[in-house]
Amino acid sequence: MLTKSDISQIQKVVEKSIKKETDPIKKDVKSIKNSLHKVKKTVDTMAFLFDSEDVRLRKGVEKIEEQLSPVSS
Secondary structure: OOOHHHHHHHHHHHHHHHHHHHHHHHHHHHHHHHHHHHHHHHHHHHHHHHHHHHHHHHHHHHHHHHHHOOOOO
C-alpha cells in the first residue's frame, strides 16, 4: 500500500519530468505568440492604411460624379 509520503514523492518526480518535457514547448509557444503579435500589428496597420486610402478615393469619386451629373432644376 502506498503512503501519503510515497504518493507525494511520486507526484514530485512526475511534476519534474513534465516540467522538463514542457519547458521547450513553452519557449516555442512564447516565440510563436510574439511573432503572431507582430503579424497582427502589421495587419492592423495595413487595414488602417487601406481603409484611409479607400475613403480618400471614395471622396474623389463622389466629387467627380457631382461634376459629371446633370444639374436638375
